[in-house]
Amino acid sequence: MEDCSAYLSSLIRLNKLISNAGLCARREADQLIESGCIAVNGVVVQRVGTKIPIDAVVTYKGVVLHLEKRRYILLNKPRGYVTTMQDPEGRKTVLDLIGKQHCAERVYPVGRLDYDTTGLLLLTNDGELARKLSHPANKVQKLYHAVLDRAIQMKHLDAIRQGLILEDGLAKVDQVAIVAGDPTQIGLAIHMGKNRIIRRIFSHLGYLVHTLDRVGYAHLTKQHIPRGKWIFLKDQEVRKLKSLV
Known part of the structure; x- marks a missing residue:
């Protein structure tokens, strides 16, 4: 029984692993699984809800996914930037303000601010937290x-x-x-x-x-973040965010 419990505790939902690798949020991960883009140890898996060993080799279209370090960035957005990963009109995005030299992980905005709206924007590769913070039922x-x-x-x-x-x-x-x-x-x-x-x-x-x-x-302010600048959140700030949802 103890061996069985240990084995079960070493399993992780496939969509969570995909999210933890920074590819996308869990909902989008389920869509990727159903579409046949995800393979586990060389075998395509299309059943949503599948649990796999934490050390399994997971690939997306043949590219191995690696678990990323969790990043939580608080940005003071200026006017003239869009809060998308890329813009078909060629406008500047909030990711241009961060730069890959400072954050190699692929982070995503939590919610959006309009092109002309300024102020606090949270970016992270923690898909689960982003989903919870964005859900109106959690009243953040x-x-x-x-x-x-x-x-x-x-x-x-x-x-x-x-x-x-x-x-x-x-x-x-x-x-x-x-x-x-x-x-x-x-x-x-x-x-x-x-x-x-x-x-x-x-x-x-x-x-x-x-x-x-x-x-x-939430409890975060832009008091010490100049316009167009950003900071990595401290561990205690991240823990407080997670406690809200």
Whole structure:
């Protein structure tokens, strides 16, 4: 029985190993498995949920996958960068700010910031954590600072607090308030992950967002990260992130 338990503890789900190798997140890994792109010890495996020995040789289209060191990067994104791995229009991506000479592992943005939106962006090759942080059920809060084209009316501030019905359903923030007594500057805390949600909330009420800056992500801030710069998260910061989900 002890030998059996030891053997089972040495197994790992194939999609988790693929994710841990930095190739993609687990959901995409399942798709790769089903498509026949993954082989284990030379044999193609197409059954989702397969468990394999941790020391098995796994290949993707003939290329051996190696477990990567986990990387967790916090970036203060400037305007004019897209949060994708590559851009068909040839625009600069957030990965250009990091450079392979500083991080050889292939990291991915957790969620997105618009081209003109600035502020905190987390990048990692930990696919499981990225998935959990992005899931709205886990209510990981983001804090934004918006500057509007004109002073907000109190009735509109109340409407945002109550929640608005947009074209794709209810848009509700966790908190909203005027910043520093200036009604053109609004602070918002939100955990929803809908596309361009804050800009669409203000647009729905007739306001133009001049600047939008993400100033907080969970417990993390950009206090000591200049615009366009980044840091590796410390172990205790990563542990706290994982404790949230």
